[in-house]
Every structure is written in C-alpha cells, then in structure tokens.
Amino acid sequence: MEPFSIFLLCFTFSFHTLFMITTMAVDIIFMNQTIRDGQTIVSPQQSFELGFFSLRNASENRYLGIRYKRLATGTVAWVANRETPIRNKTGELTLRPDGVLALRDSTTDTIVWYTNTKGNAPNLVARLLDTGNLVVIDNDDDNERRENYIWQSFDHPGDTILPGMKFGWNFKRGIVTNITSWKSGDDPSRGPFIGYMNLDGLPQFYQNNGDLIQYRLGSWNGHAFTARPGVIPSSIYKLEYVSNEREIYIKFDYTNGSVLNRLTVTPSGITGRFTWVNRTQGWFLFSPFNADTCERYALCGVYGTCDSTQSTTCGCMEGFAPKSRAQWDISDWTSGCQREVALDCGVKEGFRKYRFMKLPDTRRSWYDTNMTIEQCNTKCRNECNCTAYAALDIKYGTGCLLWYEELIDMRVIPKYGQDIYIRMAASELALVFVEKHGTIADKDVLDLPLFSLSTLVVATNNFSINNKLGQGGFGPVYKGILKDGQEVAVKRL
Structure with a gap:
C-alpha cells in the first residue's frame, strides 16, 4: 500500500472516531451501556452532571449522584447510593434491557443500588434533564415534557x-x-x-x-x-x-x-x-x-398562641387560662390552656373570631371544598364536638374547614394570618355593636367583633342598671366604654 493511502486510511479512521465522540449524546445512557467511575453524563445545557464523587473528609467513599455543573459546580443535588458507598473507584452504573439502572461494585461483584421499576419498550434510555431529573424513558417517545417515564430520580x-x-x-x-x-x-x-x-x-x-x-x-x-x-x-x-x-x-x-x-x-x-x-x-x-421560636411545634400547648413580638412568647386565647400557672410562670407552656367556661352543647353557644392566626393542626379536621362560610358556621354549630371552623380557601372565600378536638400549634401572624372561629360557651360571648343614631344594626353575626365576658363586665360596670340603654326584641342593651375609650352598645346573650 502506498504511503499516501496508508495516511488517508489512518486519517479516515481518526476522523470517524473523532466524529463519533463529538456527536455522542452526552446526556444519555443507552441500553446495556455502562458508566464507570471517572465517566459522566451531562444535561444538554450543562446544568447538571451525573457521575461518581467523594465528599471532603471521606475520600475513600465513592457515591453516584447528580451535581450542579455550569453554576454552583459540585453542589450535590441527589445521591443514589447514599446508604451504601463504594470503596475506591470500582463503581459501575448500567442500564439493563429491562429498564433497571443497576449500580455495581466491580471489585466485590455486588449490586449496591438499583431502581425498582421495569419497562419493556424497545429503545429504553436513561437521560439526565436540565431540571436535574434522571429519567428512564422510551427514547422513541416524542413527548417533549417526558412525562411517560419508567423511573425518575425526582420520585426519590x-x-x-x-x-x-x-x-x-x-x-x-x-x-x-x-x-x-x-x-x-x-x-x-x-x-x-x-x-x-x-x-x-x-x-x-x-x-x-x-x-x-x-x-x-x-x-x-x-x-x-x-x-x-x-x-x-x-x-x-x-x-x-x-x-x-x-x-x-x-x-x-x-x-x-x-x-x-x-x-x-x-x-x-x-x-x-x-x-x-x-x-x-x-x-x-x-x-x-424554622427561623424563630414560635415555629417550634406546639410550643404553647392546646389553645395557646405564640407571638414572637411579645416579651412573653406564649399566651392563652381570649376565654382561656393556663392549665398550670406554676409551669407557665417558669416559661414551660407545654401544658397549654383550658376554657374559663366549659362547653355544654347549649343552644346559645357561639363562636369567637380570632384574627391573623396560623391555623391549628388539621390532622383531626374535616373539610369540604364547596361549602360557604355560612354553611360552615351552621354545620359546626349543629355538632357539639365541633370546636372551630375556618374558610378552606381564602383566595376565593370558599370551602369549609372544621376541627373536632382541642386546637394546637397556633401562633399570631400579624397582617397575613387567617381568621378562625372558635366555639365558646354562651356566657363567654357577648355581641358588641357600635351605637349609631341610637339604634342597633341588624348585622351578620360573623362580622361582629367579639370580646370576653370579663372585658365587657369591666366596660359596662358589671352590666350596671345605670349603663342600661334600653330593652326590646334583642333583650337588654348596655352602654360600655372599652380601654381605648371607644363607646359601644352591648347585648348579652
């Protein structure tokens, strides 16, 4: 063979090899292909990389995982064999014909991690997406969103x-x-x-x-x-x-x-x-x-509220008092609060509105997405074991959320918190109306401000006859003066 022919043959072979390398899909593992320690696949926009790595002070342990590539280089986003590291650089990742990704320690010939789902498509591949998600899919699937996956790391x-x-x-x-x-x-x-x-x-x-x-x-x-x-x-x-x-x-x-x-x-x-x-x-x-003290779960116990803006972190809701004053005096609030007046399922029991609250734990709750807040009030009022209710969806003002046990893990969230209506004994409630033109507005009870009996006793001088404004179909109405100087008309239920 002439020297030129030999040169041309070598050049052709080298060019073909180079071409294959540069056009190989670097974000894909094909069926029966093995990725060994030192090799990687990279997502199309160089956002993430799948390969083997070690961690700072444990260099003898090797992990297969996904790390950031182009920015935040090396930050670990996901680890396959987080419980079973491989000693030294003997790991091999293979996509089997059944669609299972298997990680093997080649020294001991043991499988240290594998995916738990199988597929039977003829052209299965493992692909690393720019979202950081490793998916096993049918490569012939033209679904751009890649939702028809066999397995994905985002699930794990x-x-x-x-x-x-x-x-x-x-x-x-x-x-x-x-x-x-x-x-x-x-x-x-x-x-x-x-x-x-x-x-x-x-x-x-x-x-x-x-x-x-x-x-x-x-x-x-x-x-x-x-x-x-x-x-x-x-x-x-x-x-x-x-x-x-x-x-x-x-x-x-x-x-x-x-x-x-x-x-x-x-x-x-x-x-x-x-x-x-x-x-x-x-x-x-x-x-x-979990940035502040009030985000600790149930810090203030049942019917207690946490307020990080106050010098005393925990307090009892209006109408409740500490179960153990001695414990509260040493800042142990876990025993929580109890009602000042017990419920008896009386027909005149009602609800006190508390504003700007983190709603209580809902594990013992019931909800309905279609009910109105008025229907929610009625349902809770008619069930003696219903302790509170709130709107389910405040964006549209729809839905009903009911609680059936003691309320726990609440806090005050100024400006952004949610309204909750808590069941109270009749003697603990009074409707307070701001007097206008000597009359009392006939108004939706859900919009009325509610105060504890103790607050109104002080405001009306213990419902003194000297404070009585009159009586009619609503019953006796008394004039009261609140601490802020506001004059109100009060009807006691």
Missing part, C-alpha cells in the same frame, strides 16, 4: 427538592415523596430530620426530628401555607398545589431559569430555600422555615 429525592419536583403523594404510582437530611456534610446517609406530607384530615406538611414533630408548615389555603401566609407566588416565583384522586403534591418553580434555587434540609435540621449568588459564589439561605 434525598435532602433536596429542586424546582419542578412534585413533593407529596402519587396514588397512581404508589409513590410518597419525602426529604431527609444527611447525617453530616461528609455522610449523605439518612439523618434524623425528615420533611413529609401527612394526609390525616386536611393534608399538611411537617418536619420531624426522629419521631418528634419539629415544625409544621401547615395546610394550603389557596394563597400559601398557613404557617407562611406572607410567602405567596410572585412574577418570578411559582407555587403550585394540586389535590385530586390521582395525586396530592406541592411544586415550586421559577420563571427565570438562570436563577438557581433549591429547597434543602441541612444536617442540623435547618430547612429553607437556597439561592445561588454569583457575586459571592455561594448559596444564600433565602427563607428558612
């Missing part, structure tokens, strides 16, 4: 929720999505802190430290979660809550894809949204969920 998060990830329950697939903290910065195995959705009563989100509830994000009220009513969607931040017969979940997303955000529970139990700041090249904890 570790300590991080990424934008677009559904956090909750998928009844159709039998999947429950929780997040759990790492044990430490060098150990991604499951730590004690877990965030999850509870479906007892009205669904709501909790964070536990082991078996103990640490924090309650609450239920969805149409605008936001009841514990975070001031954090509502904006032009760049979208928050979606979905509840139907197939699934119940919460999902957050951002309209500006260049902004990196993640929701993470740290090894120390701090949960919040982290935003990447290019200027400092670091993550900024934007909105921690």
